[in-house]
Amino acid sequence: MGRWRAKAEEFVLIVQDPTTQTGYPTDWLQRTHPLTWAYLKKFEKLLLQRKSFRKFADPEKDPFYTMYSVAGYTFHPHKVAWMDISSTVKATVLPTAEGNDLIVPEHTVMFLTTDSAEEAHYVAAVLNSNPVNTIIAGYIVDNHLSTHPVENVVIPRFDPNVPIHGELVKLSKACHIAAANADDTAVLASEQLINTTVEGLWADMAN
Numbered sequence: 001m002g003r004w005r006a007k008a009e010e011f012v013l014i015v016q017d018p019t020t021q022t023g024y025p026t027d028w029l030q031r032t033h034p035l036t037w038a039y040l041k042k043f044e045k046l047l048l049q050r051k052s053f054r055k056f057a058d059p060e061k062d063p064f065y066t067m068y069s070v071a072g073y074t075f076h077p078h079k080v081a082w083m084d085i086s087s088t089v090k091a092t093v094l095p096t097a098e099g100n101d102l103i104v105p106e107h108t109v110m111f112l113t114t115d116s117a118e119e120a121h122y123v124a125a126v127l128n129s130n131p132v133n134t135i136i137a138g139y140i141v142d143n144h145l146s147t148h149p150v151e152n153v154v155i156p157r158f159d160p161n162v163p164i165h166g167e168l169v170k171l172s173k174a175c176h177i178a179a180a181n182a183d184d185t186a187v188l189a190s191e192q193l194i195n196t197t198v199e200g201l202w203a204d205m206a207n
Helices: 026-032 034-041 046-047 053-056 117-128 130-136 163-180 184-206
Strands: 079-083 089-093 111-113
Touching: 026 034, 026 089, 026 184, 034 046, 046 053, 089 117, 089 163, 117 184, 130 184, 163 184
Parallel strands: none
Antiparallel strands: 079 089, 079 111
């Protein structure tokens, strides 16, 4: 992944109840998905040896296929993601979920959820702007962005009725389309407009 783009390269089997944050009950899985159960059973010994399982799960009651840090937010349809290891914010809007075709970021990718695709584009535009990256560059020294961009930057709550918010949504969408077409010139042109628009966004906050 990178700024304005993301591509899923692997298929992941997640047998996790997002409400309990543990694997689905073994008896339910055996009864309703016997082939999935048989497949996972082959790796029981290996899965029990995972450090994350031993640290965060209870081997006495949690299924051996329980996964750490998989909850409702993991399956949320609207996400903004960015690279953890980077000197600048490289954010992108992940494609909206369609059926079981859901993109799930791995542990080296930070993400937040939004209420809509439009809000996701708004946040991505702000995070990728020069003003935000200037702030981040002022204190990041180890190239680990983690959640710093959203913990240390004030982003006004998205309102679809505010024209400047809508303009950032439009520009983010344009950047995503241009990046998908490898049109660097178009990406740069939209990014320049984003930079001036974000400056105006914060000017409105000051007023």
